[in-house]
Amino acid sequence: xxxxxxxxxxxxxxxxxxxxxxxxxxxxxxxxxxxxxxxxxxxxxxxxxxxxxxxxxxxxxxxxxxxxxxxxxxxxxxxxxxxxxxxxxxxxxxxxxxxxxxxxxxxxxxxxxxxxxxxxxxxxxxxxxxxxxxxxxxxxxxxxxxxxxxxxxxxxxxxxxxxxxxxxxxxxxxxxxxxxxxxxxxxxxxxxxxxxxxxxxxxxxxxxxxxxxxxxxxxxxxxxxxxxxxxxxxxxxxxxxxxxxxxxxxxxxxxxxxxxxxxxxxxxxxxxxxxxxxxxxxxxxxxxxxxxxxxxxxxxxxxxxxxxxxxxxxxxxxxxxxxx
Amino acid sequence: xxxxxxxxxxxxxxxxxxxxxxxxxxxxxxxxxxxxxxxxxxxxxxxxxxxxxxxxxxxxxxxxxxxxxxxxxxxxxxxxxxxxxxxxxxxxxxxxxxxxxxxxxxxxxxxxxxxxxxxxxxxxxxxxxxxxxxxxxxxxxxxxxxxxxxxxxxxxxxxxxxxxxxxxxxxxxxxxxxxxxxxxxxxxxxxxxxxxxxxxxxxxxxxxxxxxxxxxxxxxxxxxxxxxxxxxxxxxxxxxxxxxxxxxxxxxxxxxxxxxxxxxxxxxxxxxxxxxxxxxxxxxxxxxx
Numbered sequence: 059x060x061x062x063x064x065x066x067x068x069x070x071x072x073x074x075x076x077x078x079x080x081x082x083x084x085x086x087x088x089x090x091x092x093x094x095x096x097x098x099x100x101x102x103x104x105x106x107x108x109x110x111x112x113x114x115x116x117x118x119x120x121x122x123x124x125x126x127x128x129x130x131x132x133x134x135x136x137x138x139x140x141x142x143x144x145x146x147x148x149x150x151x152x153x154x155x156x157x158x159x160x161x162x163x164x165x166x167x168x169x170x171x172x173x174x175x176x177x178x179x180x181x182x183x184x185x186x187x188x189x190x191x192x193x194x195x196x197x198x199x200x201x202x203x204x205x206x207x208x209x210x211x212x213x214x215x216x217x218x219x220x221x222x223x224x225x226x227x228x229x230x231x232x233x234x235x236x237x238x239x240x241x242x243x244x245x246x247x248x249x250x251x252x253x254x255x256x257x258x259x260x261x262x263x264x265x266x267x268x269x270x271x272x273x274x275x276x277x278x279x280x281x282x283x284x285x286x287x288x289x290x291x292x293x294x295x296x297x298x299x300x301x302x303x304x305x306x307x308x309x310x311x312x313x314x315x316x317x318x319x320x321x322x323x324x325x326x327x328x329x330x331x332x333x334x335x336x337x338x339x340x341x342x343x344x345x346x347x348x349x350x351x352x353x354x355x356x357x358x359x360x361x362x363x364x365x366x367x368x369x370x371x372x373x374x375x376x377x378x379x380x381x382x
Numbered sequence: 383x384x385x386x387x388x389x390x391x392x393x394x395x396x397x398x399x400x401x402x403x404x405x406x407x408x409x410x411x412x413x414x415x416x417x418x419x420x421x422x423x424x425x426x427x428x429x430x431x432x433x434x435x436x437x438x439x440x441x442x443x444x445x446x447x448x449x450x451x452x453x454x455x456x457x458x459x460x461x462x463x464x465x466x467x468x469x470x471x472x473x474x475x476x477x478x479x480x481x482x483x484x485x486x487x488x489x490x491x492x493x494x495x496x497x498x499x500x501x502x503x504x505x506x507x508x509x510x511x512x513x514x515x516x517x518x519x520x521x522x523x524x525x526x527x528x529x530x531x532x533x534x535x536x537x538x539x540x541x542x543x544x545x546x547x548x549x550x551x552x553x554x555x556x557x558x559x560x561x562x563x564x565x566x567x568x569x570x571x572x573x574x575x576x577x578x579x580x581x582x583x584x585x586x587x588x589x590x591x592x593x594x595x596x597x598x599x600x601x602x603x604x605x606x607x608x609x610x611x612x613x614x615x616x617x618x619x620x621x622x623x624x625x626x627x628x629x630x631x632x633x634x635x636x637x638x639x640x641x642x643x644x645x646x647x648x649x650x651x652x653x654x655x656x657x658x659x660x661x662x663x664x665x666x667x668x669x670x671x
């Protein structure tokens with residue numbers, strides 16, 4: 059099976075060489091055709107940067123980015139433009155992601171205008187079909203972005219993202235700025251689109267409940283490194299890395315009868331400017347040993363398809379809460 | 383709805399303007415008077431501004447000649463009215479030329495940054511090192527004192543102002559937001575600059591346009607006063623003030639004073655209206671409450 063997108067040894071550093079911020083380090087990640095890959099991590103873990111590197115909206119400072127086999131790491135924007143019909147992005151903040159001076163119709167039709175040789179009438183018809191698909195009513199098409207609600211704007215962004223039938227869509231926290239009630243509608247829509255379009259999606263979020271609903275695979279980021287990756291069912295049901303366990307325990311269940319066994323983390327996140335030599339989670343990890351501060355734990359396959367970077371996994375002492 | 387758009391909206395806006403900023407309303411009023419003067423000049427006077435009348439040389443104001451006559455027997459009132467056309471005819475094209483050059487440069491330097499930004503903006507900085515009047519003098523005297531030359535020189539000299547205004551807006555817009563989403567959609571560079579960035583980066587430049595027009599009027603009349611712009615007997619205010627200056631000492635003040643007052647009034651009107659415009663167009667400058 060060929061990968062849609064592939065990151066190898068990816069690193070991203072912002073700022074001058076000496077005191078720059080390492081946003082990403084040694085990222086290996088593969089996106090397979092048609093899958094939904096969830097990317098979780100707290101603020102500042104590099105999720106958004108990773109998504110932008112996948113689409114080459116950012117040029118990484120180390121490693122390679124491949125799209126359908128082509129090494130696009132150093133492609134200039136001029137050359138990438140032709141690929142932009144095969145990849146798209148939905149941004150976190152729908153209020154700022156749309157040109158405030160363009161009508162909704164023009165915004166939805168824009169990718170078609172840029173990539174498809176269609177007549178104005180064909181484009182208009184296709185634009186209206188897209189609007190229907192994302193449940194934007196025809197009378198909203200002639201409005202300006204300022205006249206629509208956040209949920210409606212995010213639907214417009216999704217219509218733009220699926221307009222050219224891309225093979226990869228990166229969704230950067232597409233629901234985090236929306237109301238809970240609106241969020242469910244957007245998630246339904248995404249699940250529906252995934253079934254009808256077959257696009258691979260990279261879903262960036264810090265909301266684990268969302269991932270449970272839609273992700274096939276999950277990768278967990280901590281301070282610019284992937285620390286755990288595997289099938290969504292396995293990672294969410296039986297997380298191996300102590301950080302993933304803590305993250306999952308912090309999630310509140312919708313069932314009031316369920317008692318939450320929350321693991322509270324102590325300590326500070328290390329600065330990405332001056333990273334410790336060992337495991338970056340060691341400063342907060344309740345299970346940390348002296349060697350955790352000295353050695354960078356390798357990502358090892360702990361069970362088929364499920365990898366985690368924790369020194370204590372092989373000896374089985376990686377559980378914050380012992381299994382009942 | 384249409385009636386509201388056509389008739390009542392400007393009225394309501396004018397009322398709003400006079401309430402929010404009475405000075406700007408005065409500016410708009412002064413400008414309106416000058417526009418009427420420029421458009422309906424033949425209806426406002428019976429005299430031809432360039433017809434010499436040897437029977438009425440240097441007549442003081444009053445009687446048949448409201449502002450008197452000059453050394454050629456030409457009616458000063460008619461000449462001041464006609465001069466309005468030259469003032470607008472230079473200022474408006476000059477500002478358009480300045481925007482035509484400055485806006486694309488501002489878009490490009492703001493968006494691309496790096497070397498493009500350094501080279502173009504340093505070039506503009508170098509231009510601004512010289513006082514603009516000196517540069518204008520030098521170029522017009524080299525290129526020849528014609529209306530077109532004055533317009534082009536003023537436009538080029540003022541381009542850096544618009545470039546800077548647009549550049550700073552683009553800098554604020556380019557990181558993230560709809561610009562990034564436009565790149566992700568696969569926009570070409572020209573489309574990105576002119577379809578996406580330009581409509582969102584023009585507010586500051588538009589707000590400054592009236593103030594820059596006042597500048598253009600001032601510099602062009604100065605050139606004419608120094609004998610480098612439009613030549614007499616063309617009824618241009620600068621040229622008329624120069625003519626009138628010679629008679630000032632002998633007490634025939636009206637030849638130079640009336641075009642001088644017109645120049646000051648237009649300048650004032652443009653500046654007041656310009657300040658009001660920036661307040662209206664730029665919400666950051668809008669006063670609270």
